[in-house]
Amino acid sequence: MGLIKVTVHAADPFTLTGLKVMLRHLPQVVVVNATEAGAVDVVVVAVERLSGAGQQLLRAAAAAGRAPVVLIANEIEDGQLLLALQCQVVSIVSRATADENRLRHAILTAARGESDLCSPAGPENHSAELSMREVDVVRLMAEGLDTYQIGEELGYSERTIKNIIYAFTTRVQLRNRPHAVSYALRTGVIW
Structure with a gap:
């Protein structure tokens, strides 16, 4: 280069x-x-x-x-x-x-035309599937809603939304909520 x-x-x-x-x-x-x-x-x-x-x-x-x-x-x-x-x-x-x-x-x-917004996925990340509930939560996060607003939209408590986000980000080894949205966009879960 x-x-x-x-x-x-x-x-x-x-x-x-x-x-x-x-x-x-x-x-x-x-x-x-x-x-x-x-x-x-x-x-x-x-x-x-x-x-x-x-x-x-x-x-x-x-x-x-x-x-x-x-x-x-x-x-x-x-x-x-x-x-x-x-x-x-x-x-x-x-x-x-x-x-x-x-x-x-x-x-x-x-x-080089690459991005470092998402860390490379490990082997366990390739097989990680998101539940419909997790997809709904990540989609609403991408729209800019906070945990309270997501809970209101989906009919869950704010605590449940936080648990869903924590479980998803931990399982897929993501650093934070923006990283979760980026991962979902990159893998085609949301668009």
Whole structure:
């Protein structure tokens, strides 16, 4: 793999400058201006939260081209994962863990056309089947409903919904609710 052209978008000028400086030190990475976005391989977007201005910045960065997006954010709610996927996000990095190694890995993965939103499934994951109840819960999570709203929709208590989510994510070895939605999308359980 040759040099990877990366453009950076951030919600504030300090983050933008810091990211550009950090990325310029990475081997194989060349930082280009957003105005030169014609031949960009990867887009890096850094926001505090994926709401309001953060959503607008992500949408604008994704609309500028077809390059995969690495999203750096402090906070992403369950319902916002679908927006991220629609905006070509292939990797989400927490601002707390966004060091040079993590960013380099995310950028290289994106440049190869791969995604690290879902960890590779182990042998037991391939045979894992979801019950209709689990599919309903994950589908409603993807629509942005919280556990109380899902319980109201399906006629279960909030505690039952939490138990369903816990059992599913533990059995399939998923990290969190956005990971569960991503897994369900990737495996075709929901679309």
